[in-house]
Amino acid sequence: MRLVASDIDGTILDRAGQISERTARAFRACEAAGVAVVFVTGRPARWLTPLIEQLGHTGTVICSNGALLYDLATMSVVASQGMPRHTMLEVRDIIRGLFPESAFAAETTVEFVMETRYAYPNHRHLLDHVRHGELERLVSGDEVVKFMAKIEGLTPEEYFDAVAPHIAHLVAVTHSAFDITLLEMAPLGVNKAVTLAEYAHTLGIPPEEVVAFGDMPNDVEMLTWAGEGYAMSSGHPQALAATELHAPGIEDDGVAQVLERKLAALRRAG
Structure with missing residues (x-):
């Protein structure tokens, strides 16, 4: 595991607009262990405040279902693909x-x-x-x-x-x-997986070393592209059908549970 790619709404952000402290700790632990983290969302760039305020995240975010790459550190668009x-x-x-x-x-x-x-x-x-x-x-x-x-x-x-x-x-x-x-x-041709693949390539990370999380139909391509794509058990049937890997639901901090287990395995491996 060298890159964690996570959807936001319904995956780590609940309907009350909150990210649990356990989930926040898991993402911080990934970064502390040298594992890159990127969020991949259907949200526009102007709706990324939960990442800043609740996670303190200042990295890259893939927005608008892959059509926009945004840098939270500079609050600027890195790249975009517009529709004619x-x-x-x-x-x-x-x-x-x-x-x-x-x-x-x-x-x-x-x-x-x-x-x-x-x-x-x-x-x-x-x-x-x-x-x-x-x-x-x-x-x-x-x-x-x-x-x-x-x-x-x-x-x-x-x-x-x-x-x-x-x-x-x-x-x-x-x-x-x-x-x-x-x-x-x-x-045409743009989705979360396409832009995530391009982003991972810039980091020199192959798909088999990417762990992804999502819960809705717009996550399906990303979940099937990643080496390990986890659909949230609380998610849409199409997401669950896309992968055999299912994380516990958002109400049970499913993303955090998977990341904690994988980080523990990394530590055991030295």
């Missing part, structure tokens, strides 16, 4: 043709923008804080790193199964939200 504007609009039109009630939003390297109706019914608070309107006006270049579509009245799996076959030739599509039916789209 015309592709975003084409995907929007395809989804709208299938489900006219869909609403759309986009993450760029610097901000979150959304159609005004994206705010309803559960994001109204955003209207006073973000730019909203028609996407053609809000997005002028190819800077979108994450495109989102949401709907009411369907499960995430129903929405994904109905939409993905129609857009998979244009974008990488997944989902990871607990409480809303939301599709998350990245530039």
Whole structure:
């Protein structure tokens, strides 16, 4: 084990927005033992404060499902892969043709923008804080790193199964939200595993020496790429089906349990 790659939400961060002290100690112990740590998340860079405030982490984070590499030490973008504007609009039109009630939003390297109706019914608070309107006006270049579509009245799996076959030739599509039916789209060929593999290569670390943790469908590629990919027992069935390695659930500090065991093995090995 030379690199630990961990998802955040549902893997180490619970629904109350807390990372347990046991989990924090396990990550610090990894770094003290010379094991690199990188967090790999669907979150945008602006939502990384739990890593700073609760872990004191100042390293690299892979954000937006692999489309953005961010350095917490300098609070700056290291690299990004943007979706062509015309592709975003084409995907929007395809989804709208299938489900006219869909609403759309986009993450760029610097901000979150959304159609005004994206705010309803559960994001109204955003209207006073973000730019909203028609996407053609809000997005002028190819800077979108994450495109989102949401709907009411369907499960995430129903929405994904109905939409993905129609857009998979244009974008990488997944989902990871607990409480809303939301599709998350990245530039074609981009996912957590792709960017993690590139990052590990820069460190000279092969996949067999990477231990990864995740809990949702957007973690599947990462869990299958890593030498040891652990799905959280509290996670989504698709994540659990992707790997034979299952960590105890987040409520039982599953990531910490696995890391403690592996660190103890490293110490015994000298």
